[in-house]
Amino acid sequence: MRLYIVRHAIAVAQGTPGFEADKRPLTEEGIEKMRRAAKGLRKLAVHPHTILCSPLPRALQTAEILLEELGGQAVIKLTDALAPSAIAGRCTFSCRRCAHSSRSCWSDISLRSAKSSVTSPGVRLKIMWS
Secondary structure, eight states: OOOOOOOOBBOOOOOOTTGGGGGBBBHHHHHHHHHHHHHHHTTTTTSEEEEOSSSSSSHHHHHHHHHHHHOOOOOEEEEEEGHHHHTTOOOBBEETTTTTEEEGGGGGGOOOGOOEEETTTEEEEEOOOO
């Protein structure tokens, strides 16, 4: 089994008037960048069986772009377990830039500077980027 972890594409900035935090959609730039990234995954012959995503609109839009561009038979399954509110209590992120663990760093963390640990019943997933 192969596990690919994809964060949602660029979304409308948090705090933008007219958009609730949990209802923020992808921006046009985010949509275009995710299409390019998905086309790259297709060139690498990535064919997921299932795409799990949080119920937030930006996550679902990202999953739909992946499904469309990869052209496979994948199924999108929404799960509350991936919503930010569910993950916050199980993850810690260490940001080298600020040298402390804090969820407040969430939006400032790049894949190159983050470490995280996710634990749920019967599963421990440790992810490290360098």
